[in-house]
Amino acid sequence: MFTGIVEELGTIVAREELSDAARITVRGPLVTSDASFGDSISVNGVCLTVVEQSPDAFTVDVMAETLDRSSLARLGTGSRVNLERAMAAGGRFGGHIVQGHVDGVGEVVSVSPSEHWTVVRIAVPDAISRYIVEKGSITVDGVSLTVSALSDGAPGEQTWFEISLIPTTLDETTLGSVSIGDPVNLEADVIAKYVERLHPATAAVQPDVK
The missing domain is CATH 2.40.30.20 (Elongation Factor Tu (Ef-tu); domain 3)
Known part of the structure; x- marks a missing residue:
């Protein structure tokens, strides 16, 4: 892990x-x-x-x-x-749970620099988009990041999310040199996937309250 x-x-x-x-x-x-x-x-x-x-x-x-x-x-x-x-037992948990199992490949669609950070927008495959929530965690090319914005998923519109990168992330990872059109590896938060998987079974065992 x-x-x-x-x-x-x-x-x-x-x-x-x-x-x-x-x-x-x-x-x-x-x-x-x-x-x-x-x-x-x-x-x-x-x-x-x-x-x-x-x-x-x-x-x-x-x-x-x-x-x-x-x-x-x-x-x-x-x-x-x-x-x-891999994280050592007893080590600091600095990011979030990352398995190293890529869920899909996104594409950089815009890079917007500002004075103190850079906002990167990434188009995401529909199969992954349901696991992404604003202010939630996502892994982009192995970097634990917070989703700062995302599309509303309207029919016919491109699904995307944005990440805001501080200077340290820009300097110390490959994300500082991404360009429009670049592919990036995406891994959604595994907790969301487990919740989705377990929800039907959980619902089935709920007591019938009148």
């Missing part, structure tokens, strides 16, 4: 295309400093397993399912990525 607090900006230094997967090597001295075979590291919000490591880099295998459902398929040598190690 992760919390969406990016520890380091890494760089993809190698990518090998396999028949049904890709093998990617990422330079990230901080997250690699205590990495071991089999450890989990979030790469742009995708939980991946370390299969090799060196003093300043680690290698992961990305299967076709992950490539199809995330933006990792579009990244190559030289791409910058957000990195976070």
Whole structure:
């Protein structure tokens, strides 16, 4: 499990295309400093397993399912990525519950800088939009963020949400360099998904009060 607090900006230094997967090597001295075979590291919000490591880099295998459902398929040598190690028991819970399981890919539709922050609007797939609420949490490329605004979901209109990024987030994550049209990995709050899943069962066992 992760919390969406990016520890380091890494760089993809190698990518090998396999028949049904890709093998990617990422330079990230901080997250690699205590990495071991089999450890989990979030790469742009995708939980991946370390299969090799060196003093300043680690290698992961990305299967076709992950490539199809995330933006990792579009990244190559030289791409910058957000990195976070799995949360240690007893560690600070700085963001929110992040599993590293991408629900879908959004698209940046506007970037509006101001003096002290930047507002980014992201078009979101309809299948995810029902889990997004104003002032709720969402993970964008592995970064835990608060939804500052969202569309009303009117029929025929594009579904979107906005995030307001402070200078630290702009400087320390890949979100500081996003442009219109860029894809971003999205993970909705898992609590909302569990509530939706359990609601019918919960309703079924409610007592019949007259």
